[in-house]
Amino acid sequence: MSDQLLRVSGLCAGTEDKPILHDVSLSVGAGQTHVLMGPNGAGKSTLGHVIMGDPAYQVTSGTIEFDGADVTDDSADKRSLAGIFLSYQAPVEVPGVPLYSYLRTITQKRPELKMTARKFRDRVGQIADQLDMGSSFLTRELNVGFSGGEKKKIEMLQLLLLRPKLAILDETDSGLDVDALSVVSRGIEAYRQACDGALLVITHNTRILERLSVDRTHVMVQGKLVAEGPASLIDDIDAHGFEQFEHAKGGDAQ
């Protein structure tokens, strides 16, 4: 299926002493919106980081293809430039680096986004307004001293700035107040409109999905994808929890 943007096949991965993901296969087509759900500790974030290329995890078998190329052995920075973006569940604090310097550097690396400093500043300003972020944040240190919600907005800011082909949003909605949640939802919509980007949304909360039209839902339990289905699967989970899948572990629910 070459029309798939992301194709994960038979992926097994984990840390040096602990296997976490078992035979995971999942495909996301260009411009599609997929949802990944599952109980705490199932391995959702791990999957996000493995797709992104975090060397903390080793891939023991299986492949990751992105945009027609096998990226299984590519470094994270290469994957990022190829168009994969992972919004962190817990964004990392980077002391000593002003947000401006950081944003400018990651943007200038992409030929299609190169622009003058002034234009860049304006662009960031627009996105910040869109995300209801105020104006002083640019000269502050990256993610340092920002509240949980603010950090998530900084992740969204980067998403809108970089316009990747695929965005993996790892609980971008968790810890957000009602207003921030709707701001972020609008941000996701804006991203979809701006570049028809594909989404893999990891969440425990169906609120964030209300504004999105979901193409496919995946359920992960104990490192295995145990079910895949249409958007309606989300309501099913909302009503009945994950227990139904825990019994069916390893089997195909759909």
Add this chain to the structure above:
Amino acid sequence: MATATTATPELKLERVNTPPAQTWNYLRANDITLTVPSESRKGDVYFALPRLFEGIECGMGPDVTAWIESQAADAQYVEVRAGERRIEPIIATMDTGVMVRTGAEATIVVCADAQATSRTSAALVRVIAEKGARVRVLEFVATGDDQQHLESVGITADEGARVEVRQYFLGAHTTAAGLSCALNGADARFDLTCRYLGTDDQRLDINHVVRMRGRNGRSDLRESGVLDGRARKTLRATIDLVHGSSGSEGAELENVLVLSDDVVNKTMPVILCDEDDVAGNHGATIGSVGPEQIQYLADRGLSQEEAEALYVRALFDEALICAPTAAVRAAVLARAQTVLGTEVAGDLVDALQLDTEDRA
């Protein structure tokens, strides 16, 4: 005075910039010896600071104080009246004393820029922060590649005074900087941020001393920097919890990003404690830019080298953001251009439309 003047007499400042407690002698990290020009000022009428300033302990020690006093033109004395909120920063000269009276607020700027005339530059700054005063000291060392700079600062803080110091050591051939802050009154507070860059054969010798004397004092020292090439850095950081400082807390943390195997990086964190009811802690993290940070940056498209370059650029950007006057920004920018190249150096200035109008 031409650079190659042979007639200038010299003086050896032996073993200066020393910490209060000289342990671990085997590390040979206790002091630095510097050769400095010493011109006699015979006959000149000289304005000295009020007596009150004599008792202030300065970071580089009495020999450096005496030398700078002997070389400086008139000392500059500034008094900020009680309750005054002084917005205009006080620009330190070679020998400056600032009296910040009760409840007053002031910002003091010390900036060393590239000089064509002299290989050695120096600044001595003494500050008295009276009860409830708020003082910010911003230090920028943006001298040229072949320069040697000495900077010695001494501060005393009375009850409830708050002192914030930010130091940007952006790479001279030799930077020797000492700072001592005494929290004499109760509830006084000292916050220090020191950021440094050392490349090539540069030498950085830093001495930070906090004397916590009053009760319930707080001090927080954060040093961080990037070292590359054959740079040699020594940092001595001492928190002295003096008898009577009950309820006080002092913390120090250094983060160093070491980019080359030839770097010599020495850190001597010391907590002296003569009081039971206090807390002091030190944490030195070598290579602070841990795997998490590098991974986060990689996930957004930066290779290891690019991430490291970002840290260097960030140092200058931060200094520019913090610089309070156009003259200081110009000095930082000039240094940034040498280190980073014109395009990257000027980027933040363009984006934020910072004024860097050069002095004529």
